[in-house]
Amino acid sequence: MRKNLNVIAAYSIMMGLIILVGTFQSWNIALSIFNLCLISAVMTMGANIQWGYAGLINFGIMGFTALGGLAAVLISVNPVQEAWSAGGINILLSLFLIIGIVLAVRFVLKRYQKSKIRNYIIAVIIISGIIIIRFVSEPGIEAIEEVNPAKSGFLGGLGLPIIFSWIVGAFFAGGLAFVIGKVALGLRADYLAIATLLISEIVIAIIKHEDWLTRGVKNVVGLKRPAPYEVNLQQTEWFINLVEKFNSSKLNLITDLSERQVALNQLVIDGSSVFVKLCYSGLFLVVVIILLILTQKALYSPWGRMMRAIRDNEEAANAMGKNVVKQHLLIFVLGSAIVGVAGAMLVTQDGLFTPGSYRPLRYTFLIWVMVIVGGSGNNFGAILGGFVVWFLWIESAPIGLYLVNLTTAGLEDTHFLKVHLIESVPYFRFLMMGIGLLLIMRYRPKGILPEKIEIK
Amino acid sequence: MDFLNALILLLNYIFVPALAYGSQLAIGAIFVTLIYGILRFANFATGDMMSFGTMIAILFTWHFQSIGLTLGFLPTALLAIPFAILIMGSYMLIIDKFVFKYYRLNKSPPVQLAMVSIGVMFVTQAVVRIIIGPSDRRFFDGEKFLIKASEFKDITGLNEGLAIKSTQVITIVVTIILVSILFWFLNKTKTGKSMRAYSDNEDLALLSGIDPKKIVIITWMIAAILATIGGVLYGLDKSFKPFTYFNNMLPIFAAAIVGGIGNPFGAFLGGYVIAFSEILLTYAYKKFFMYVLPESMEPDGLIQLLSTDYKFAVSFSILVIVLLYRPSGIFKGKIL
Amino acid sequence: MPFFEGKNMTGGYGKGPDIINSCTVNVERGEIVSILGPNGAGKSTAMKAMLGLLNLKSGSVIIDGKDISKLSPQDRVKEGISFVPQTKNVFAGMTVEENLEMGAFLVNDYYKNVIDEIYNLFPILSEKRKQFVGELSGGQRQQVALGRALMIKPSVLMLDEPTAGVSPIVMDELFDHIIKVKKTNVAILMVEQNAKQALNISDRGYVLVTGENRYSGTGKELLNDPRVRSSFLGG
DSSP states (O other), rough: OOHHHOOOOHHHHHHHHHHHHHHHTTTTHHHHHHHHHHHHHHHHHHHHHIIIHOOOOOOOOOHHHHHHHHHHHHHHHHHHHHHHHHHHHHHHHHHHHHHHHHHHHHHHHHSSSSSSSHHHHHHHHHHHHHHHHHHHHHHHHHHHHHTTTTTTSSSSOOOOOOGGHHHHHHHHHHHHHHHHHHHHSOOOOHHHHHHHHHHHHHHHHHHOHHHHHHOGGGOOOOOOSSSOOHHHTTTTTHHHHHHHTTTTTHTTTOOHHHHHHHHHHHHHHHHHHHHHHHHHHHHHHHHHHHHHHHHHHHSSSHHHHHHHHHOHHHHHHHHHHOOOHHHHHHHHHHHHHHHHHHHHHHHHHOBBBOOGGOHHHIIIHHHHHHHHOOOOOOHHHHHHHHHHHHHHHHHHHHHHHHHHHHHHTTSOTTTTHHHHHTGOOOOEEEEEEEEHHHHHHHHOOOSSOOOOOOOO | HHHHHHHHHHHIIIHHHHHHHHHHHHHHHHHHHHHIIISOOOOTOOOOOHHHHHHHHHHHHHHHHHHHHOBBBOHHHHHHHHHHHHHHHHHHHHHHIIIHHHHHTTTTOHHHHHHHHHHHHHHHHHHHHHHOSSSOOOOOOSSOOEOOHHHHHHHHSSSSEEEEEEHHHHHHHHHHHHHEEEEEEEHHHHHHHHHHHHHHHHHHHHTTTTHHHHHHHHHHHHHHHHHHEEEEEEEHSOOOOOOHHHHHHHHHHHHHHTTTTTHHHHHHHHHHHHHHHHHHHOOOOOHHHEEEHHHGGGSSSOOOOSOOOGGHHHHHHHHHHHHHHOOOTTTTTOOO | OOSSEEEEEEOTTTSOOOSSEEEEEEEEEOOOOEOOOOSSSSSHHHHHHTTEEEEEEEEEEEEETEEEEESSHHHHHHHTTEOOOOOOOOOOOOOOHHOOOOHHTTOOOOOOOHHHHHOOOHHHHTTTTTBBBBGSSSHHHHHHHHHHHHHHHSEEEEESTTTTOOOOHHHHHHHHHHHHHHHTOEEEEESSSOHHHHHHHHEEEEHHHTTTEEEEEEEEHHHHOOOHHHHHHHH
């Protein structure tokens, strides 16, 4: 029980902080922090099972997040019929060609011995394949992008409820992870880090520039929601009644009827956005809890024991007949799939897909700070890391501003140093993250909630 | 005549820019490879360290400009470089003392040091943005072109112009000087050889009486020289923006690994491999073919293998291929 | 009083258990002394203790009458003690000549003639002076390792299993080289697995068992001692 006290205390403090934001800033801000904390927690769980369970460094989190986001678009947006009829055939043909190339390469790999000639053949297949695909796809892509470019200019999606994309996003990310894992998992730890970082940049480059598929930097906005729209809520009878009931004491103080109506309207508007955010919180919380249960169960299962054995002594595990390569691949795929879920959740919450916003600092390195700070190898720690770091990331600007005002209190408001520092308050978050990470790595290298494995 | 035009076209749009860009990458890649070879970790703060050095150089440049000190047709920034190197070196030694040293003495695994370098990356990024801000800055002054395209056309009477920016020439010349001195130092001096020995076999180096503290300090000083000069050259040629510098870390890593990490000469060549393949694969050859082919065979499309949007992706794909087939790099890594 | 001696040495790695117990080893100039014994007997540990790579709980290390027990390995190198580790004993990415130069790192004066002496001792190295050591054969690498260690003109040379992993022909050649080094009035202390061959060229030998001296004597005595023969020399 004593051991769990840490966990309970840490989470209570975290919740307390969010409630403080709710009461002093606004519930709207508190809930949006909370929701992103939950999404971050999902990402850290994904990174944590790779790093904490298996010691694999995945610096490609950004790429898997973006693929999850892409899934949200491809699932929820209605198909653009015109675009399909304009260039759909070319795209489908190209897709078959890609499959053909992959099969041809596989055939060559299986059929012939390793040799220079085989490498040349493969190179010829791939290069000629790419050239043919370009010729086939180019007219299609041009036609698709010409269809109503201001609004669509892409193929659209399947028009299904966006919530399905959470699962599809997992498959997208898992699929990419399978390919990367096949290729790169044999590399040394720091090479793997660099390779995954660069591969994730390739993924982003494709998403950014293949407009026919993703609309690229033109962004996809107005995605469907799993939660009600604020505007609709504000006109729904039961919701207005609910808000009235909730705030009856406050409203009863106002005697003037028209004033009371104005106040109620304002409350309904505020309440509607809080309500929507609460809906998301509920959905996200369900995902986090399901994942937590699954990962905890996995951690304490024989499989989890084997993974830790592999992590702690790869050679010994190998010698005992454990297929290290296969297990590493499995865990790489699973972890990345979880990150894919988070990516889809993120786009679902935002209601828009902006490929330009995927940057390694925010979506790879920040997540790693979360994992290290929280406690690698411990799921509760990883989730806590997501909460703490995201909270600080958002709240460091106000904290920074406060600190600047405090330290420069002696200076006049127009003093150039004070003005300069106040302008640079947004960058204090980098400073905080960096110093936080360095301090944790130095003085608490296992994180706030270290890995604890009881031997039963 | 057409053949000459085609040649000038390639020189102007491929060879000269790739040579300059490659030099900038090469310097960064040698920086990465030195840190990797001697201090034994992948330094994820590479781009930001370069941006720190460049920022200091810019601040000095502004100061010199404000007191009316310039280098005539050369950019004032060249004058600022030595001062920037000193401050950059002190910054690196301070970071080493407070951050990296602890892990080095504890013989922490390279992965842990790489994670720590991410902390340094965040801090350095914050420092740069707090001091100079995140915006795009140009600090080039002096003569912009060595040869202008129009002048070239007038002189030679060709249709195609060859424009050579002075920053490109400066980049290439400085790189040649810097890299020659560095290789001379590593291969011919006792200290340089002891650095290679330390990188090759740390235990035996200690047994031979080589002082690790001295090696570490010299490594950081060389790193400061490389980071500052590399950063300033890039900034002069293009512009200075902290975010771009952070991103430049990626092709620089690619160059270092392609060249064989830990091998400075490999890193040097790796820079050019990356730069040339990026530009060769994303250049639209339409005009080139218009010159060399008869009119009847002129192409319709742009004849571009990949759109310029995929410039970075090219270098990363090369890296992935190299990692697959020759993880030790084209020029065999781990020999300093 | 012997030239170089580790007296009653007791100690182990870090906070672990003691590996050597009151172990005594000594060697004179111009003498080859082998340390033999079964696996885990503490042979290499005894040698590393004399080099200063582990902290002794008790006992002392003396060279030429001077107590060096408290000196760091680097400072012991300055006292003229050179060591050739069992593995990774060359700078594989550097040339033969550069390896030798690194061996002379602590010698500030002119060392070119020392290099020439080494080339006289190991003529093959002279031929390959510009080659990378990583490209040489196993036997040639061992010669580079010996040469590097001799660059400081040591009074004591310690070798940790110099013949591990080389073919029998190369082994004989290496032992010939070691005898040549001995003739330059160097005290040579080596740990060996190939006990018979080692004793053949040794002036004296020690047999360690579980970190303690079990038998000692001249090479011939040990070779002929039936107890040593039956337990360590395979009959």
